[in-house]
Amino acid sequence: MSDTQAKARGKEAVPSAPEMKSAADDFICEFNGFQSDIAKRLKQQEERLTMLDRKTQTHNRPHLARAAELEAPHQKAFNAYLRSGDDDGLRGLELEGKAMSSAVAADGGYLVDPETSESIRSVLESTSSIRAIANVVRVEATSFDVLVDHSDVGAGWATETDPSSETGTPQIDRITIPLHELSALPKASQRLLDDSAFDIEGWLAARIANKFARSEAAAFINGNGVDKPTGMLTHPTVDNDTWTWGNLGYVATGVAGDFDGGEAVIDLVYALGAQYRANASFVMNSKTAGALRKLKDADGRFLWSDGLAAGEPARLLGYPVLIAEDMPDVAVDAMAVAFGDFNAGYTVAERPDLRVLRDPFSAKPHVLFYATKRVGGDVSDFAAIKLLKFGTS
Secondary structure: OHHHHHHHHHHHOOOOHHHHHHHHHHHHHHEEEEEEHHHHHHHHHOOOOOOOHHHHEEEHOHHHHHHHHHHHHHHHHHHHHHHOOOOOOHOOOOOOOOOOOEOOOOOOOOEOOOOHHHHHHHHHHOOOOOOHHHHHHHHOOEEEEEEEOOOOOOOOOOOOOOOOOOOOOOOEEEEEEEEEEEOOEEEEEHHHOOOOOOOOOHHHHHHHHHHHHHHHHHHHHHEOOOOEEHHHHOOOOOEEEHHHOOEEEEEEEEEOOOOOHHHHHHHHHHOOOOHHOOOOOEEHHHHHHHHOOOOOOOOOOOOEEOOOOOOOOOOOOOEEEOOOOOOOOOOOOEEEEEOOOHHHEEEEEEOOOOOEEEEEOOOOOOOEEEEEEEEEEEEEEOOOOOOOOOEOO
């Protein structure tokens, strides 16, 4: 074979560009047909299920799966986002109310749907925290200002002929309560999230509520105000006889680390102004409550009396008691008991939205859920709260 013939035969062996394109188009067409055939076969197989099989499967589904078929569109969209990160439903969904809208933040955060957010809030309010008796306000700003008028207008008796003299002018103090970010980072495996029987919303609400409740309760009592609320007990304290605004007044028991009968508790009640006593409550932990339950007055009657009506809680000197485990134990010079009108004396400010960011990458094979809430707290009326100091002075 000559060189010219070999070169001609080699050129014929290499397909031209149009031939290659045609071959590729044929392959794609056949592959699409193959996919279509598989989908058709799967659909036919699913349709072969008898009505009895369908009823049996429906009957055996967990309650959550049946409820999911009837859940609201916003709940379906939020559930899909938690399980798989699918945000298509959230993008096109408008929820009622500005605070509970499905707005997407620049960092990819999504607001929890109203039903889930409400379940978390109910758990927070039912825990043993000052939140249960404090003034709780919901704001859209980064801080909340409380204006307090704690002075009085001057007055005097005037005569018919003498000119009236100038009297004192009331003063208004401004207390600023900044909002801080409270966060939780629960996680679950993707396999667990894929399980349709797993109550993803219930799990997430319980984990976040538990974390937030414990963190809030501790901060409202002992928080230092740095990236957290300012706790009630972190403010300066002075003997109630020398009390001034900006401090919390205390009554001493007269015995270091113990009670001297029940007289100190009675003194604590009447150290509080009469305008606050009508709505006042005691706050203490379980150990202190156990010690107070044993106290008696001079006639041998217990200071802590059981409720007269069915279901009514026991009261200390006629006032309700909030058990807050973050209060200190009875010890030398410990401020273990607080008494006051906390609705006037302590303010909790919070934003109404709870945001959840889904992170499937940082802890594979687990999925992290970064939940954040903005909340702050501080004493708003220093005259409305008094403390019992377990010391001699």
